[in-house]
Amino acid sequence: MLLIRCPYCEQERPEVEFSFAHQAHKPRPEAAGEPLDDHNWARWVYYQKNIKGVAHERWNHAAGCRKFFNAARDTVSSEIVATYKSGETPPVPESRIEGEDLSFDYENAEGGA
Amino acid sequence: MSQDFRLPAGGRIDRSERLNFTFDGQTFTGYRGDTVASALLANGVHLVGRSFKYHRPRGIVTAGVEEPNALIDCNITAQEKGTREANNRATFTELRHGLTTKSVNAFPNLNFDIGEINSLMARFIPAGFYYKSLLVSTGMWHRVVEPVIRRAAGLGVTDEVADVSRYDGHYLHADIVIVGAGPTGLQAARVAAKSGARVVLVEQDTECGGSLLRDPVEIDGMDADLWVATVEAELAAAPNVRVLTRTTLSGIFDHNMLTALERVTDHLDVQDAADDHRPRMRWHRVRAKQVVLATGSFERPLVFRNNDLPGIMFAGAVETYLQRYGVKTGNTGLFLVNNDMALSAAIKAKDAGIDVTVVDVRSESTGPNTERLMAMGVPFLTNHTLVEAKGGKRVKAAVVAPMNGDGTAISGEMRTIECDFIGSSSGYNPIVHLHCQSGAKLDFDPTTACFVPGAPMGATPTISAGGCKGLFSLNDALASGASAAQEAMDALGLQAAEATVVSASEEAHPGSLHIRHLWLLPTDKPTSKGGKFWVDFQNDVTAADLQLAVRENFRSVEHIKRYTTLGMATDQGKTSNINALGILSDVLGVTIPDIGTTTFRPPYTPTTFGAIAGREPGDFLDVARVTPMHDWHAEHGALFEDVGQWKRAWYYPKAGENMHAAVDRECRAVRESVGILDASTLGKIIVKGPDAAEFLNRVYTNKWMKLGVGRCRYGLMLGEDGMIMDDGVSSRVAEDEFLMTTTTGGAANVLSHLEDYLQTEWTDLKVYLTSVTEQWAVASLNGPKARALLSELCDDVDLSPESFKFMEWKEATVAGIPARIFRISFTGDLAFEINVPADKGMALWTALMTAGAKYGITPYGTEAMHVLRAEKGFIIVGQDTDGSLNPHDMDMSWIIGKDKDDFIGKRSLTRKDMSDPMRKQYVGILTDDPKEVLPEGAQLVNVADAPASAAPKSPVPMQGHVSSSYWSSAAGRSIALGIVKGGIARKGETLIVPMPDGRNVKVTLTDTVFVDAEGARQHG
């Protein structure tokens, strides 16, 4: 079971108090300056990055302060590299393990029509 | 029976305490300090079980937790019921007075066993038998195959009554957890204790000492016992150390969350255990900053023909029984080895007066143990193979022969050596289970022919030391224990204490094995002919099975494991996996590391479920949420339905009524006079703040800005994908406040959905959300007499239809209780939902029941509620929708605010596919026969595709399915709702519902409203 530091409560708490929400820092097409066509929209709705390596994730301290915050988590080792408040700049970048197959990935998604 | 095989002296048993126990009905005696296995062996009992598949006679083969054969059913305490436990390993079960034990899997008894007939059928039960038997016809499976498997297979029988033992859960926090209190773990604990760390030392055995308990060599000139006692005293005196014996570290999870099972009373005599006030076991959940593994190693056996006969054991087990328990395995022993270390068992046996012969498969054997045996005059055969073991329920002899140079064939005369036991050793496997559970990999060490821990992995790596790291010399192990602790102290940022340097006498444990790996001993016939070569004793997997799997083209070890069931029994292949990999590497022609290992999963050894459940079995397993009126429902005979964690009244049967009759009566009451429903479970969220209306406008599809105070509105909530997520009525309490209701099951999800948007997307909106689900009790009056009844109890509000309209709410006093009354209806009838503070719920309910008696007020449950709403075509999110349906699909396009700027799901709804007329759409479904009530989930097909039988040869294209289906007395017939491709435009069309019994039921697609289509009743 993970130990997660809630950046609002400023405490390490067990995973059972938290729920995973979704990929963090995922701008809507219009916020990312992209045309809001069906392709971009479908990609935003249906695709997640699914990083093998350090990923930015949104978590909720559901059985605690109920705040949503972000975590940089290594999806291979489950190490939580950092947690930070919503709206803050990630203190560590995302990183991918070399050689990973990205063909099904968010950035390369075909999207829908 | 007397203990004929007990040595006159020696061992760690207490001969002053004689303990009586039974095995399969026969009474035996052993001593305090025995295991059930050592006591049985002291009495000359080797045959303890029958094998899983072939029901072969099986004996004790190990002296520890890895035991595959000696599984026993035993009573935990003297209590009569609820204390039997199956599949205990006799080699790990402490003997206690009054224990009654039984062999498992030996119908009708151990000695005469009908299952042995399987041996004659062995060639019909090859590898993959279970999979191949799945290919027979269904009838063949039910009539023949399954009963045969069920009768023949299976280990042990579970107790038929609930476990009466008590269990406890316990949390521990430690700077360092050290697993294993052998010499390595003790050295590590000393260093960690001196460094000031918070230490937990976990040992599965009854006492500390590990390998020293069976081989008490001198350490630092001290007798092993004294050395262990000295270290234990040091640890006991340290306030920062906790030593847990009889505790198995069973699992390592993320971020060093460890689970450990402590056996608190299982060693007590059964009467004492029954009277003891403590829990039987404690399940420790330990959060450790650092973990040092000092779990030692397992011996593995050599694989030869008939190597499963009782009396054939691991060499180290023979040594343990001699040294720790003072028990001789037999009188004439043959030791079959491929390494130096195992020979120490032969020396101890010879010392104990046993006739010993050694067969060494190595071409040269020159170590100190060999020299010593030669000097003792022990017959010593090198470069020999054991061709086959002979015997029935006990080994009687071994056939041996010289081998050719590469060990692939015999090269000379076979000769027979009589023996009543064989001690075999093929080397040692470091116990890497916990290392692997932590996520780390293994490296193969060809010198010692075993897997050793590879590089640590992840945020919270474990540190291995001693035998589990592949260090077989005692001095190396002691040194590595100390250095592992120092490494952990460094990681903790503590100043690591110097280790007290200790050393053991060199000759005792040189550590060099000089191993020759021969995974399958050469013989005179192929493995498929004659007796079998057993690899996995517990699941009856043979060398021939593995070879067959490869011939059938299985290559991945994970596939071979599942196909042959290798390593899948309760011992998880602790003694068999490496031998199997060795045999596979020979057949496949690849190295063992290239084959790889299978995955090590928790628990390390079998764990009693009760211990994991702890104090939370039965009613404590999950939270049950009940409404303030729950006790009334229970007293009035309600049956309850689980909705999420809520207990909701389902229906209230009267004497002699079945469900159908009760629901029918409840529905008629609502349509004819008045019914009352406990609606307290609906999710209720206060939405408050200057932007509350704007917020609702964004989360619902329809418009909310202009809803007046005192008005209510139905809303549909979509996900970003445009699909229906939840629904409910929200009411404007004030300019800046709404009360939102959600479905009972969706309340928690809706709240976090809304909070997510407020906190991360629309941080500029000034809105607070507060869940008030449990603050309000809700009684919903429904039916034509609802107004008459309510007006008797409420005189401060005009309830007339002119001044209190449908979809309005008012503050009022009902039966003297301050209340909010909502004119909203989920039945389509005249309805008032009365909300009062939760603690007044029961008072409100009983007042309504009393006043309502003259109207025949009838409480109704969720089932009647479902029927009544279906009569009106109202959807239930999650029953009629499934996450792939949008408002257009549900014929609810009217609820989408056309000129709204935005709302969640709006962009997705504009995609062309979302309004495709051929999507599955919500329709009514009426059977041609009005009495036929369709099963929910039934599929609909086109008339042209109607199948000719219940099992059509080819698949039939589906058009949709039935989502709701009931008998409706208001409609005077059965009614159903469902989802059908292009259904809205197909109303009037006939379709077919093929039934499991082969009938094709004709149905017509209709509108979704079956009662009061113009909606006059709810506005009345």
Ligand SMILES: [Zn+2]
């Ligand atoms: Zn928090």
